[in-house]
Amino acid sequence: DAMVIQNPRYQVTQFGKPVTLSCSQTLNHNVMYWYQQKSSQAPKLLFHYYDKDFNNEADTPDNFQSRRPNTSFCFLDIRSPGLGDAAMYLCATSIIRGGSGQPQHFGDGTRLSIL
Amino acid sequence: GNSVTQMEGPVTLSEEAFLTINCTYTATGYPSLFWYVQYPGEGLQLLLKATKADDKGSNKGFEATYRKETTSFHLEKGSVQVSDSAVYFCALSGDDMRFGAGTRLTVKP
Numbered sequence: 001d002a003m004v005i006q007n008p009r010y011q012v013t014q015f016g017k018p019v020t021l022s023c024s025q026t027l028n029h030n031v032m033y034w035y036q037q038k039s040s041q042a043p044k045l046l047f048h049y050y051d052k053d054f055n056n057e058a059d060t061p062d063n064f065q066s067r068r069p070n071t072s073f074c075f076l077d078i079r080s081p082g083l084g085d086a087a088m089y090l091c092a093t094s095i096i097r098g099g100s101g102q103p104q105h106f107g108d109g110t111r112l113s114i115l
Numbered sequence: 116g117n118s119v120t121q122m123e124g125p126v127t128l129s130e131e132a133f134l135t136i137n138c139t140y141t142a143t144g145y146p147s148l149f150w151y152v153q154y155p156g157e158g159l160q161l162l163l164k165a166t167k168a169d170d171k172g173s174n175k176g177f178e179a180t181y182r183k184e185t186t187s188f189h190l191e192k193g194s195v196q197v198s199d200s201a202v203y204f205c206a207l208s209g210d211d212m213r214f215g216a217g218t219r220l221t222v223k224p
Contacts, residue, residue, distance in 0.1 A: 006158075040202050042214040043159070090158050097210070101147040101166035104212055106158035 003027070006091050006107035013081055014115050021076040021110045023091030031097045032074040033104065034066060035090040043090055049074060050097055078112075086114045117142045121205045121215030128195055128222050136190040136218045138179075138205035146207040148172075148181050148188040153202045153217070162190075162203070195222045 004025045013019040023032065031050050035043035047056045049068045063085070065077045078085055088111050092104040122137040140148065147166045151159040163172030168183035177192045188205060200222045205215040 004158075040153070040217055040219060042204065042216050045211060092159075101164060102208070103149055103161045103164055104159075106151075106160070108156075108158045111156075 004091055004093055004105050004107035006089075006110050008110060009108065010111050010113070012113045012115060015083065016080045019078050019081055019112065021078075021089050021091075021112070023074045023076070023107055024072050025074075025091075025093045025105075026072070027093055027105060028071060029093035029095050029105070030071075031094045032068060033092040033094075034064075034074070034076045035092065037088040037090055037109070046076070048097065081112070081114050083114050086112055088112075117146060117207055117209045117211075117213045119205050119207055119213050119215040122218055123216070125219040125221060128220070130197055130222055130224055131194045132222075134190070134192040134195045134199075134220070136203055136205075136220070138188045138190065138215060140186050140188065140205075140207050142186075142207055142209060144209065146209045148179070149206040149208065149212075150177070150179055150188070150190050151204040151206060151214075153204065155201075159204060195220070197222045197224055 007022050033048040034046045037043045046060045068074045088109045090109045091107045094104045095102050118141045120139050149164045150162040152162045153159050163174040165172040165181035171180045179188050179190045202217045202219045204217045
């Protein structure tokens with residue numbers, strides 16, 4: 001089945017130690033998103049890629065960066081994780097951005113813990 | 116800007132009870148509306164959607180009707196099961212997906 005896969009499911013890192021979360025998709029969708037979700041709150045959009053075009057949300061901290069080396073893969077890099085960055089990180093994809101009734105397809109998330 | 120207001124939880128029901136989770140929206144233009152469900156420890160799964168006024172989305176016994184006149188997209192199910200326990204998110208799609216705050220549903224046997 002075509003899907004969005006996130007690895008690892010659980011990640012533990014130390015305060016200030018860089019960490020990378022990965023996402024891959026077999027849907028061949030143009031758009032890939034990264035969300036941060038805390039305590040079953042609404043997902044908060046960090047940034048998205050439309051093909052190779054990177055779009056950062058205005059309130060996303062500089063500590064968070066992303067790479068999309070090809071259509072299938074997208075990475076979330078947290079350069080110096082703080083305790084406040086402990087959360088579930090969700091990757092999602094869509095055929096196009098916004099409108100036209102196209103849903104976003106989510107992976108199962110990576111739960112990040114900071115020691 | 117676009118926004119979604121969702122009924123606050125948590126909601127606790129007995130098995131086979133009727134479920135309604137209210138969702139209203141503010142939007143310019145004609146957004147598409149969605150309900151997503153999130154089971155513990157998992158990502159969001161699309162439950163149903165509607166793309167225009169008076170459309171009814173349905174899936175797994177859940178239904179929601181896109182009401183433009185009341186700007187609402189309430190989620191309903193006639194008889195909930197323990198397995199329906201999850202967090203439910205209403206969302207609308209304009210340029211970006213806007214999510215409601217989520218409603219936690221617990222169904223007890």
